[in-house]
Amino acid sequence: MRNRFHRIVRFLGSMRFAIVLLAVLAAACAAASTLTQGQSYAWYAQRYGERTAAFIAALDLDDAFHSPWFIVLSAFLCLDLLLCNLVRVKALIRRTRMFAEPGHLLSLTPECSAWVRQPEKAFPHLNMGIPAQSETDGKSMLSAVRGRAGLWGAWVCHLGILLLILFFSLGQTLEKQYTVYGVLGQSMAVGSTGYIATIDDFRIDKSESGFVEQYTTRFTLRDANGATTAQSAQVSVNHPARLRGMKFFQNSTGWAAKASVTKNGEPLQSQWLCAGEYLEVSDKPGLTVLLSAVYPDYIFVPGAGPKSLSDSPVNPAYLYSVYYNGQLVGMNVLMQSEELTVDEYAVSFSEPSPYTLLQVKQNSFSLFALLGGLITAVGLLLALYVQPVRVWAVSGQDGLWRLFGENRKGGKLFAEAFAKAAEKAQISTPEDGKPNAED
Amino acid sequence: MLKIENTLFTAVMAVYFASMLLYFCFIAFKKDGFARFAVIAQAAGLALHTLALICRGIGAGRLPLTNQYEFATSFAWGLSLVSLVFILRFRFKALGAFAAPVTFLVIGYAAMQSKEVRELMPALRSGWLGLHVSTAIIAYGSFGVCFVLSLIFLLRARVQQGSFLDQHLPDREKLDAISYRASALGLLFLTFTILSGAIWAERAWGSYWSWDPKETWSLVTWIVYAAYLHLRLRRGWQGRAAAVFAVIGFICVMFTYIGVNTLLPGVHSYA
Ligand code: HEM
Numbered sequence: 001m002r003n004r005f006h007r008i009v010r011f012l013g014s015m016r017f018a019i020v021l022l023a024v025l026a027a028a029c030a031a032a033s034t035l036t037q038g039q040s041y042a043w044y045a046q047r048y049g050e051r052t053a054a055f056i057a058a059l060d061l062d063d064a065f066h067s068p069w070f071i072v073l074s075a076f077l078c079l080d081l082l083l084c085n086l087v088r089v090k091a092l093i094r095r096t097r098m099f100a101e102p103g104h105l106l107s108l109t110p111e112c113s114a115w116v117r118q119p120e121k122a123f124p125h126l127n128m129g130i131p132a133q134s135e136t137d138g139k140s141m142l143s144a145v146r147g148r149a150g151l152w153g154a155w156v157c158h159l160g161i162l163l164l165i166l167f168f169s170l171g172q173t174l175e176k177q178y179t180v181y182g183v184l185g186q187s188m189a190v191g192s193t194g195y196i197a198t199i200d201d202f203r204i205d206k207s208e209s210g211f212v213e214q215y216t217t218r219f220t221l222r223d224a225n226g227a228t229t230a231q232s233a234q235v236s237v238n239h240p241a242r243l244r245g246m247k248f249f250q251n252s253t254g255w256a257a258k259a260s261v262t263k264n265g266e267p268l269q270s271q272w273l274c275a276g277e278y279l280e281v282s283d284k285p286g287l288t289v290l291l292s293a294v295y296p297d298y299i300f301v302p303g304a305g306p307k308s309l310s311d312s313p314v315n316p317a318y319l320y321s322v323y324y325n326g327q328l329v330g331m332n333v334l335m336q337s338e339e340l341t342v343d344e345y346a347v348s349f350s351e352p353s354p355y356t357l358l359q360v361k362q363n364s365f366s367l368f369a370l371l372g373g374l375i376t377a378v379g380l381l382l383a384l385y386v387q388p389v390r391v392w393a394v395s396g397q398d399g400l401w402r403l404f405g406e407n408r409k410g411g412k413l414f415a416e417a418f419a420k421a422a423e424k425a426q427i428s429t430p431e432d433g434k435p436n437a438e439d
Numbered sequence: 440m441l442k443i444e445n446t447l448f449t450a451v452m453a454v455y456f457a458s459m460l461l462y463f464c465f466i467a468f469k470k471d472g473f474a475r476f477a478v479i480a481q482a483a484g485l486a487l488h489t490l491a492l493i494c495r496g497i498g499a500g501r502l503p504l505t506n507q508y509e510f511a512t513s514f515a516w517g518l519s520l521v522s523l524v525f526i527l528r529f530r531f532k533a534l535g536a537f538a539a540p541v542t543f544l545v546i547g548y549a550a551m552q553s554k555e556v557r558e559l560m561p562a563l564r565s566g567w568l569g570l571h572v573s574t575a576i577i578a579y580g581s582f583g584v585c586f587v588l589s590l591i592f593l594l595r596a597r598v599q600q601g602s603f604l605d606q607h608l609p610d611r612e613k614l615d616a617i618s619y620r621a622s623a624l625g626l627l628f629l630t631f632t633i634l635s636g637a638i639w640a641e642r643a644w645g646s647y648w649s650w651d652p653k654e655t656w657s658l659v660t661w662i663v664y665a666a667y668l669h670l671r672l673r674r675g676w677q678g679r680a681a682a683v684f685a686v687i688g689f690i691c692v693m694f695t696y697i698g699v700n701t702l703l704p705g706v707h708s709y710a
Contacts, residue, residue, distance in 0.1 A: 214564070237562055
């Protein structure tokens with residue numbers, strides 16, 4: 001039973017299983033990337049037919065990267081990484097400790113060896129520095145090691161990937177997201193956080209040719225019940241701000257207008273509406289007006305519909321739809337000075353202004369995920385660029401030394417460098433003094 | 440400045456072409472002298488290419504790494520740089536005969552792209568973009584060289600023993616070791632590319648990773664090369680199998696680079 005458990009753990013933490021998992025994950029990602037993600041069943045059915053759409057729905061291929069099978073695959077990858085690192089850590093510590101130990105070196109039979117007369121000359125040629133001298137089992141020994149940290153490369157890399165996947169998934173699951181938008185001076189609650197954000201400034205920087213270079217918003221964050229002092233910050237694209245454990249991103253912009261409602265000529269209500277928002281007439285339940293679009297410089301192009309010639313509010317117009325109890329009852333374009341009348345109510349729009357939209361995120365794990373990524377990179381650097389090398393020489397008969405070298409990651413390149421270094425150390429043989437280099 | 444860059448670009452293409460012909464002559468006429476001149480021509484081409492990129496950067500007033508043309512010419516620059524480093528570091532001039540056509544193909548692809556300098560949308564105005572794309576150039580260049588080395592590896596057995604080419608190509612063991620170096624460089628830089636891209640994406644779009652097709656394919660490429668490294672550690676999987684895997688890896692690189700932009704939609708559609 002115990003044996004079986006051990007075998008299963010060994011398999012789940014094995015490199016063989018890892019290679020299979022990596023191949024399956026790569027194939028799954030490649031396949032999923034060819035299918036447009038996040039569409040409705042009807043969309044897939046219209047494109048690919050009912051049967052394919054049913055297949056897509058059954059396997060969650062419309063949201064493949066968050067589907068149960070993808071999560072299970074990733075979980076197995078994490079388990080594999082975890083077990084692999086746990087199983088190997090003891091041996092790795094022992095290997096690191098023993099790496100330069102003369103007694104241990106004596107027991108090794110590496111692929112590179114040669115008889116030489118002046119072993120100390122070989123060391124600098126292999127970038128080994130000055131070798132340490134020791135006496136072991138009655139034999140003199142010279143030894144030097146480098147790149148011991150490289151032994152830990154794969155382990156550190158695996159740890160990094162594990163942390164990256166775990167924290168990223170945790171972050172994605174627990175992340176809270178809100179949006180805050182409005183025109184200059186407008187305030188809005190930041191989701192359910194209990195904070196209120198007020199837009200203090202919104203600027204659109206343009207180049208001489210009119211191309212947008214940057215969007216910048218200045219805002220103030222206040223506690224809804226005034227328990228903490230207000231804080232201000234500035235955000236622009238590529239320059240998010242962190243306030244009260246939340247990260248604010250400049251996300252997008254659009255047009256808004258002030259909607260005013262009168263009843264029998266008397267002012268009833270007035271509020272800002274961003275394009276896409278609804279106005280609910282306070283006095284008349286069921287009557288809503290949707291501000292579909294704002295055209296600051298309106299023109300109607302036959303065949304193409306309404307358009308804006310520029311971003312200057314010189315000839316504003318507003319596309320609206322009117323609903324009564326959820327039924328569309330009217331839709332048209334309203335110019336600045338015009339009014340839309342429904343019974344005794346009149347709705348008009350004015351002051352077309354750009355609004356800013358900030359994305360707000362609360363994710364305490366993203367920095368840890370990033371740290372995992374950095375650890376992965378450090379691990380790769382160690383694994384691939386710090387080659388653990390050890391070179392040692394043991395005294396033999398006739399004043400000759402047996403020179404050994406080991407670099408498991410160096411392959412033929414190290415073997416060649418070793419042969420050259422051995423030549424500098426005067427290759428010889430105990431019997432007849434003829435050159436003899438063995439790789 | 441952009442006019443100078445245009446002239447320099449044409450000169451770079453001519454010099455790379457000359458270098459490629461010299462490498463071919465080296466193999467065809469079996470004369471070492473051609474190889475020496477080919478390497479000198481490649482180095483000169485690379486110097487001119489660097490100058491051209493600098494001129495483009497000054498002319499555009501930003502790093503020249505933000506559209507198809509700029510990335511293609513930079514990719515060719517990366518290929519030329521990494522192959523030159525490998526030629527010199529491993530004294531392997533014959534590599535040039537195989538790498539130069541790939542470089543020439545990529546710069547040819549660049550020549551077919553629009554050279555117009557367009558203004559950058561706000562999200563692209565970031566220092567992270569420079570790091571993201573410049574590491575990608577080295578990664579792609581390294582994978583390109585790894586691909587060429589793997590092809591040479593696969594063809595190596597067919598080279599007649601004792602022939603001129605046989606003497607100028609490392610044996611299979613050494614080719615395997617060199618291509619491992621190239622893939623290691625590529626994977627390391629691809630990791631930097633993905634990390635810097637993720638950091639930039641978070642700053643610009645508020646999310647480190649959104650499974651955009653280009654992101655997904657860079658991950659596929661990363662996984663393929665990670666699998667390649669593991670396979671190499673298993674007995675019997677070095678050499679031929681690893682070489683075949685490296686070729687598959689480069690197909691993924693090229694798909695990430697060109698295929699994704701043309702076949703799949705996503706936020707990377709500008710580059
Ligand atoms: C999924 C589970 C994984 C397992 C069980 C696993 C297992 C292993 C094992 C046993 C080794 C040999 C270590 C040694 O020789 O010291 C290794 C090496 C390595 N692994 Fe993994 N690995 C996994 C995933 C990954 C991934 C996703 C990467 C990403 C790049 C990676 C990167 C490396 C590197 C760079 C090496 C060193 C390769 C070399 O020395 O040439 N591993 N892995």
